[in-house]
Amino acid sequence: MVEILKKEILRSDVRNLSFSYGDKKVLKNINLPIADNKVTALIGPSGCGKTTLLRCFNRMHDLYKSTHYEGEIILFPEGINIISAKLDPIEVRMKIGMVFQKPNPFPKSIFENVSYGLKVRGIRKSSFIKDKSEKALKQAGLWEEVKDRLHQPATSLSGGQQQRLCIARALATDPEILLLDEPTSALDPISTAHIEKLIVDLKSTVTIVIVTHNLHQAARVSDSTAFMYLGEMVEFGTTNQIFTNPQQKRTENYITGRFG
Amino acid sequence: MIEVSNLTIRKWIDFLFQIVGLLILFLALVTLLSLILDLSTKGLHRIDWAFMTHFPSRFPERAGILSAWVGSLLVILLTSFFVIPLGIAAGIYLEEYAPKNFFSTFIELNIVNLAGIPSITFGLMALGFFVYTLNFGQSILTAGLTLSLLVLPIIIVTTREAIRTIPQTIREAAFGLGASRWQVIQHHVLPYSSGGILTGVIIALSRAIGETAPLITIGALTFIAFLPPNPLGTDQNFYDWIFSPFTVLPIQMFNWVSRPQSEFHVNAAATGLILLLLTLVLNAVAIFIRFRFRRRIKW
Ligand SMILES: Nc1ncnc2c1ncn2[C@@H]1O[C@H](COP(=O)(O)OP(=O)(O)OP(=O)(O)O)[C@@H](O)[C@H]1O
Numbered sequence: 001m002v003e004i005l006k007k008e009i010l011r012s013d014v015r016n017l018s019f020s021y022g023d024k025k026v027l028k029n030i031n032l033p034i035a036d037n038k039v040t041a042l043i044g045p046s047g048c049g050k051t052t053l054l055r056c057f058n059r060m061h062d063l064y065k066s067t068h069y070e071g072e073i074i075l076f077p078e079g080i081n082i083i084s085a086k087l088d089p090i091e092v093r094m095k096i097g098m099v100f101q102k103p104n105p106f107p108k109s110i111f112e113n114v115s116y117g118l119k120v121r122g123i124r125k126s127s128f129i130k131d132k133s134e135k136a137l138k139q140a141g142l143w144e145e146v147k148d149r150l151h152q153p154a155t156s157l158s159g160g161q162q163q164r165l166c167i168a169r170a171l172a173t174d175p176e177i178l179l180l181d182e183p184t185s186a187l188d189p190i191s192t193a194h195i196e197k198l199i200v201d202l203k204s205t206v207t208i209v210i211v212t213h214n215l216h217q218a219a220r221v222s223d224s225t226a227f228m229y230l231g232e233m234v235e236f237g238t239t240n241q242i243f244t245n246p247q248q249k250r251t252e253n254y255i256t257g258r259f260g
Numbered sequence: 261m262i263e264v265s266n267l268t269i270r271k272w273i274d275f276l277f278q279i280v281g282l283l284i285l286f287l288a289l290v291t292l293l294s295l296i297l298d299l300s301t302k303g304l305h306r307i308d309w310a311f312m313t314h315f316p317s318r319f320p321e322r323a324g325i326l327s328a329w330v331g332s333l334l335v336i337l338l339t340s341f342f343v344i345p346l347g348i349a350a351g352i353y354l355e356e357y358a359p360k361n362f363f364s365t366f367i368e369l370n371i372v373n374l375a376g377i378p379s380i381t382f383g384l385m386a387l388g389f390f391v392y393t394l395n396f397g398q399s400i401l402t403a404g405l406t407l408s409l410l411v412l413p414i415i416i417v418t419t420r421e422a423i424r425t426i427p428q429t430i431r432e433a434a435f436g437l438g439a440s441r442w443q444v445i446q447h448h449v450l451p452y453s454s455g456g457i458l459t460g461v462i463i464a465l466s467r468a469i470g471e472t473a474p475l476i477t478i479g480a481l482t483f484i485a486f487l488p489p490n491p492l493g494t495d496q497n498f499y500d501w502i503f504s505p506f507t508v509l510p511i512q513m514f515n516w517v518s519r520p521q522s523e524f525h526v527n528a529a530a531t532g533l534i535l536l537l538l539t540l541v542l543n544a545v546a547i548f549i550r551f552r553f554r555r556r557i558k559w
């Protein structure tokens with residue numbers, strides 16, 4: 001409890017969030033604080049709503065019809081409600097970057113991929129774009145591998161490189177929060193280790209919310225962990241506390257591998 | 261292991277299907293080749309500079325197809341001008357913007373139906389609407405508009421199909437970076453589907469270039485011994501040519517075939533060759549474009 005109190009600087013706060021696809025309620029009254037410049041992991045069995053929750057943060061659900069939010073996700077320090085219907089989803093997505101489960105580079109060059117977020121924002125100055133892209137690629141640990149082939153197609157990269165490119169693409173726009181949906185599920189152990197190291201390194205500059213099925217990964221990279229089950233938030237605490245001293249029976253069963 | 265008794269039969273069915281497929285392909289190719297051969301033996305010697313640069317005439321040996329090919333070109337130009345932007349825009353709208361409700365389903369259904377309507381019906385509609393109601397006359401403008409309506413569904417349908425091949429994950433990646441709907445279309449949807457869209461455009465245009473029935477219905481002339489006014493000439497408006505009467509290659513051909521003198525039939529065969537050549541060139545362009553774009557895009 002003491003540890004939780006220490007990080008009262010919040011980047012975001014999910015308050016009584018419910019979400020439904022049509023008539024199907026998938027998130028039920030979720031509450032979740034997201035600490036600033038920390039990594040928050042979302043864990044839980046398949047189908048419990050982790051991806052759905054993550055996609056609320058950047059209003060991805062708005063692209064599809066008959067999706068419905070209730071409650072609030074407050075973004076600090078602005079204090080705005082991300083899921084308010086009055087807020088344009090584009091404004092939300094400019095502040096909150098996302099990396100998807102499967103690498104999804106555009107079928108364009110590596111450089112066009114990293115710089116796309118800047119292009120969208122109408123930034124023309126090529127020296128600025130170059131610097132930003134280089135910095136993002138360095139942050140994503142990809143620079144050394146691609147610096148001589150920036151104008152080759154991104155699809156010629158390996159799966160792990162593509163995923164790091166997608167991370168760089170999200171970082172180039174200086175997001176306030178970075179959402180990662182099982183970013184390593186399609187990758188080999190070496191690429192996974194690469195990305196895990198990257199997540200830890202990024203912590204000083206950006207707030208990260210990561211969905212993962214790999215409990216060891218959650219334990220390695222995150223500061224706090226939320227366990228979800230059937231659309232409900234069962235337990236939230238520091239990663240240390242969730243893994244060593246879970247308060248709920250269901251959490252304990254899950255992390256000890258008895259179900260899920 | 262499970263005892264398998266039907267393997268020989270399955271192999272036989274495979275083999276049979278291959279043979280039937282080959283036969284059908286062969287039949288189609290032979291038909292096309294004999295058509296080309298027939299036209300060539302009859303008409304190839306007739307094609308020369310004079311044939312391309314002379315107006316039609318009462319004397320078969322002096323007749324040429326100048327007004328016909330110029331007419332065909334101008335009609336296709338106008339058709340492209342109307343139908344390409346309209347068809348692509350409609351396809352994009354239906355795929356990317358339109359809500360999926362009763363109304364949009366109704367529109368979609370009708371576009372598909374439109375593709376199945378006999379072309380002469382379009383001609384009758386155009387005669388009533390463009391020629392008499394809007395007073396466009398029996399002009400290149402009317403022809404362009406009529407053919408546009410005729411091939412519009414082709415472009416809409418191929419545009420939609422090309423757009424549908426783009427994975428949703430690519431759109432989500434772009435939206436996730438803060439792109440607006442139009443930016444997603446401009447930067448991703450259009451470039452990635454342009455190969456398919458252009459192929460559709462060319463299929464549509466090669467269909468339009470061979471159409472005869474609707475143009476006869478709207479009153480295209482069969483004997484034209486003048487060219488539309490030159491848009492760059494000094495004594496007329498730039499757009500006068502679109503109101504000019506016209507003829508096109510298939511109509512010229514039709515006209516000559518229906519004459520009793522066999523010399524005119526030679527002319528008809530030569531015209532047919534030119535028309536065939538035009539269509540083949542358009543198709544070759546389509547294949548080339550598809551090849552270029554397919555090679556570049558990998559998901
Ligand atoms: N587009 C959709 N329409 C309707 N129901 C959906 C949709 N997407 C997900 N669901 C349902 O919502 C629930 C939560 O799905 P979600 O993808 O958020 O689970 P998840 O926790 O990310 O699972 P996994 O670990 O397998 O990725 C599931 O029951 C799923 O069937």
Ligand SMILES: [Mg+2]
Nearest residue numbers: 050051052211
């Ligand atoms: Mg998921």
